[in-house]
Amino acid sequence: MRTNHIYLDHAASTPVREEVIEAMKPYWTDFYGNPSSVHTFGRKANRGLEQARETIAGILNASVEEIVFTGCGSESDNLALRGTMMAARAAGKGNHLITCSIEHKAILETARQLRDSYGFDITIVPVDRYGRVDPDDVRAAIRSDSVLVSIMAANNEIGTLQPIFEIGKIAKDNGVLFHTDAIQAAATYKWDMAEMPIDLLSLAAHKFYGPKGIGILYVRQEVEIVSPLTGGGQEDGRRSGTENVPYAVGAAEAFRLVAAGREDDLTHYRNLRDRVISGLMAALPDDCQPTGHPTERVDHTASFAFRNVSGNDLLMHLDANGISASSGSACLTGDPKPSQVLEAIGLEKEWTRGGLRISVGRQNSVDQIDLVVKTVPDIVHNLRQMSSIYPGAHS
Numbered sequence: 001m002r003t004n005h006i007y008l009d010h011a012a013s014t015p016v017r018e019e020v021i022e023a024m025k026p027y028w029t030d031f032y033g034n035p036s037s038v039h040t041f042g043r044k045a046n047r048g049l050e051q052a053r054e055t056i057a058g059i060l061n062a063s064v065e066e067i068v069f070t071g072c073g074s075e076s077d078n079l080a081l082r083g084t085m086m087a088a089r090a091a092g093k094g095n096h097l098i099t100c101s102i103e104h105k106a107i108l109e110t111a112r113q114l115r116d117s118y119g120f121d122i123t124i125v126p127v128d129r130y131g132r133v134d135p136d137d138v139r140a141a142i143r144s145d146s147v148l149v150s151i152m153a154a155n156n157e158i159g160t161l162q163p164i165f166e167i168g169k170i171a172k173d174n175g176v177l178f179h180t181d182a183i184q185a186a187a188t189y190k191w192d193m194a195e196m197p198i199d200l201l202s203l204a205a206h207k208f209y210g211p212k213g214i215g216i217l218y219v220r221q222e223v224e225i226v227s228p229l230t231g232g233g234q235e236d237g238r239r240s241g242t243e244n245v246p247y248a249v250g251a252a253e254a255f256r257l258v259a260a261g262r263e264d265d266l267t268h269y270r271n272l273r274d275r276v277i278s279g280l281m282a283a284l285p286d287d288c289q290p291t292g293h294p295t296e297r298v299d300h301t302a303s304f305a306f307r308n309v310s311g312n313d314l315l316m317h318l319d320a321n322g323i324s325a326s327s328g329s330a331c332l333t334g335d336p337k338p339s340q341v342l343e344a345i346g347l348e349k350e351w352t353r354g355g356l357r358i359s360v361g362r363q364n365s366v367d368q369i370d371l372v373v374k375t376v377p378d379i380v381h382n383l384r385q386m387s388s389i390y391p392g393a394h395s
Contacts, residue, residue: 004322006323006371007363008360008361008372009324009326009357009359010359010360011298011300011301012359014207014209015209016206016250017209017257019253020210020250021250023249024247024249026048027048035048048245048248048249049243049245049249051252052248052249053069055256056255059259060191060192060218061194062193066193066220068216068219068235068239069216069235069243069244069248070239071214071215071244072212073203073204074106075239076215077150079217079228079239080150080200081097081107081114083219084177084225085118085148086225086226088224094144095119096121096143097120097147097148097149098124098138098146099123100124100127100151101124101125101340102158102341102344103152103181104152107152111150125141126344128345129345130160131155131344131345132162133163135163135170138151138167138171142170148177148178149170149177149179150180151164151167151180152182152184153181154184154185154298155341158292158297158301159184159297160297168197169197172197177199178198179198180198182202182203183202188266193218198218198220201217203255205247205250205251210253211251213244213247214247214251219238265362268360268362269299269361273301273302275366275369276360276372277290277302279370280373283373283377284377284380286307287306287308287309288307290304291303291304291347301359302358302359302360303357304358305342305354306351306356309353309354309383309384310353311339311353313383314327314354314380315356318375318379321375321379323375326356327357338353339355342355356376
């Protein structure tokens with residue numbers, strides 16, 4: 001890879017910070033015991049694990065017993081949905097789950113499997129043209145047998161922030177649990193679980209400069225969940241399997257650093273985000289439109305739709321020009337189908353294949369953003385010219 005390649009896909013994954021790597025190292029080389037073992041090596045590993053739990057709990061203003069380590073953000077989402085729905089069914093407390101049309105696939109596919117394979121009822125509420133859920137739609141969807149509302153804090157493709165405080169209060173007032181997939185919004189809020197109306201919250205360390213392969217699920221103490229992963233009963237019986245101590249330590253250190261530097265980082269992100277939005281809209285006023293809410297959005301993400309342009313073609317040409325970005329969810333890159341999110345917000349077909357997500361990070365600069373603003377219009381014009389010469393080549 002060229003050394004000057006510009007990485008603008010931080011919503012997909014982030015580089016691991018040097019401080020995080022240093023924090024993890026001893027748990028590979030010195031404190032490598034199984035944290036469930038009673039001998040010295042095991043106790044030292046367990047202490048690292050529990051210190052990581054304490055750090056994360058402190059940042060969230062939660063109890064250590066409420067922090068569950070998982071293998072990734074998708075597993076945290078799965079555990080939140082499956083765990084609560086199965087526990088409610090076992091207790092005879094309900095059978096109904098509410099979510100929205102632009103959730104990450106870890107939520108939507110889990111919800112659909114709960115419906116199709118296990119007989120649960122689900123309601124999928126719509127979003128408006130900005131990708132926002134109307135809290136009144138959630139209120140209207142709640143039934144006497146509703147168990148859980150799961151609405152993401154921020155959309156992974158267009159960056160829209162959801163009104164999770166209002167939705168959480170509606171759920172609480174109706175005796176329904178509320179889960180939010182906060183994987184894209186870890187740095188957006190000062191999370192306070194003692195005050196927020198959130199019963200379950202999913203995080204993934206690799207979105208905030210920590211390692212891949214570790215997820216976090218906050219579970220309020222009184223919430224009952226049935227673990228779909230059985231075995232040795234680790235994580236207080238909620239997620240069996242030997243804990244990944246180095247990655248838990250890394251996740252805690254990354255989360256600590258994100259919390260400590262939040263305001264400076266967000267100011268930097270907003271400056272770059274707003275610069276790329278204004279630049280591309282000025283350069284392509286008729287063939288490009290920003291997607292997502294204009295103000296209620298994550299600070300590090302700008303997203304666009306381009307008329308009659310293949311998002312995959314755009315990404316390949318950007319990469320050839322030394323710029324790495326995304327067409328939306330990293331889980332869907334390379335998928336030739338129209339974007340589910342762009343369809344859900346009501347864009348016409350000519351716009352739904354041309355998504356572009358630019359997500360900035362700590363190492364990005366104004367000069368890099370200016371290069372993107374210069375490069376993207378040239379690529380779009382070239383792709384459109386090629387389409388006119390070879391109709392259907394980029395359909």
